[in-house]
Amino acid sequence: MIYLDHNATTCSDERVVEAMLPYLQGMYGNPSSLYKLGRIARSAIDTAREQISALIDAPAAGIVFTSGGTEANAQAVANARGVGLAISTIEHPSIFENAEYHQQCFRQLQTLSVDVTGSVPLASLHRANWHAGDLASVMLANNETGVIQDVAVIAERLAEQGVNLHTDAVQALGKIPFSFRKLGVKLMSLSSHKIYGPKGCGALVVAEDFVLKPWLRGGDQEHGSRAGTENVAAIVGFGKAAELVMTEMGLREQRMLALRTRLERALRTIPGLVIFAEHAKRLPNTVQFGINGINGEMLLMQLDQRNIAVSSGSACSASSGEISPVLTAMGVEASLARSAIRVSLGKDNNETEVDQFVDILKASIAN
Ligand SMILES: Cc1ncc(COP(=O)(O)O)c(C=O)c1O
Structure with missing residues (x-):
């Protein structure tokens, strides 16, 4: 074929699979357990956090592991509860369907149109109806056309008006180099299976000065931002895939x-x-x-x-x-x-x- x-999606790299296997069998501890087996799993997650943060130049503590890009996007959208949300018209369904579903929870839901080249025109970012603390979501690269947005400039223009920016970097990750810090976004979504890692794993990256509203409740995992026992093997695989991108990009x-x-x-x-x-x-x-x-x-x-x-x-x-x-x-x-x-x-x-x-x-x- x-x-x-x-x-x-991509086929998991064999080096990724090799890194994951021990965490499905011998090192199967729950990362929340205090004994050695648990501490080994915790440390493996921390290593993956470091590997991903090194690739995208983000604070390691700001990486919240999720079940994939869809969940990271849904969590980002949910963070706009109580404030205004603006999304571009070319976002992935996990942005626009969640935005529509939760419409009642936002002060206002606006769209940011794109031009014939698939880019959000910078002039459209200056709006009288922005309120400080609003959230906008503009993807870094589009999954269909591959068009790359000038997210750093968009973030800067929005910041001048007190608006925070989330970017869906699921398709950009591993294909083009970028720095989370230099882009100036407050939130970023990532997915493992687009970079030769396993499916069902991703991350929401959070800037140091952004207070993330808790998502899934019922546990202290991911610093209380996303409850649920971590998918340790998948996270290890995501970390390994990110490490490979660092050297091979x-x-x-x-x-x-x-x-x-x-x-x-x-x-x-x-x-x-x-x-x-x-x-x-x-x-x-x-x-x-x-x-x-x-x-x-x-x-x-x-x-x-x-x-x-x-x-x-x-x-x-x-x-x-x-x-x-x-x-x-x-x-x-x-x-x-x-x-x-x-x-x-x-x-x-x-x-x-x-x-x-x-x-x-x-x-x-x-x-
Ligand atoms: C731009 C974009 N965002 C989000 C997602 C969802 O990611 P996941 O498959 O990890 O849920 C995809 C998947 O195709 C995507 O292309």
């Missing part, structure tokens, strides 16, 4: 960008093909395109029959034929948005796979 859907980024350039050069020769947000700053591994007159869902299934795993980019359109809200927000015409295919490359893809994908894509379109 040619796997080109790394923004959906430069090479991975370079390789993926070279492959994407090769892929895009070939895609541009296909009549009627449009690369979304082509000229915007994007993740090095992501390209989403549409082809006039083609049904994206049918094309996806044809590619699957030929052992190629790609996605439309949007969970909605994958299952129900609906149009991607991200592409809609960017003003992409409905018929073109319906033909969307997202290719997201990974660290182990190679030139042959990219060339084979293009050949099979061309043959499928011709059918």
Whole structure:
């Protein structure tokens, strides 16, 4: 199989699995237990906290482990209870569905539109109806188009108006370097399975000067911010995956960008093909395109029959034929948005796979 859907998930790195295994068997202690077995597990979690904080330049004490990016986003949104919340129109469903569900709990719920390049215009950030302590959520990189927002500048502009910023960095992690401190955000969501770590594990990163409202209650875990016995093996795996990114990111980024350039050069020769947000700053591994007159869902299934795993980019359109809200927000015409295919490359893809994908894509379109 040619796997080109790394923004959906990645295969756990064997070095990650190796690091995790002891914590499923011999070192199975509960990190809250005071005896040695418990202390070993506690120390493994602390090591993972250090590994992740080193990768993103964040305070280790500010890393709150969660069950993944979805939970981290939900917790961030829940923190806006009692204040105003503003979210961009291209956020992941775990932001916008939680925001809609909890709408009554916010002083106000606003949206931040994006322009045709998929970016939040800086001019739209100056609003008379902000109140000090409000929260905004703007993702660092989009899961469909790969568009990267200028989060540092957005955070700065919002801070001038007393507004705190949360950023969903789930897709940016491991693909581009960034510093939590330099971005100036108060909250950040991360997920392990997008960086060759295990599924069901992530983190909400909290700035030193931000008071996080408790989330799950019923225990003191994660400094009281998120109750529940920690998934020690998964956390260890997340930490190991982050450590590997530290040493391999430069090479991975370079390789993926070279492959994407090769892929895009070939895609541009296909009549009627449009690369979304082509000229915007994007993740090095992501390209989403549409082809006039083609049904994206049918094309996806044809590619699957030929052992190629790609996605439309949007969970909605994958299952129900609906149009991607991200592409809609960017003003992409409905018929073109319906033909969307997202290719997201990974660290182990190679030139042959990219060339084979293009050949099979061309043959499928011709059918
Ligand atoms: C941008 C973004 N945020 C959040 C999530 C959710 O992360 P998880 O799968 O860890 O719950 C995803 C997953 O696809 C994502 O792409």
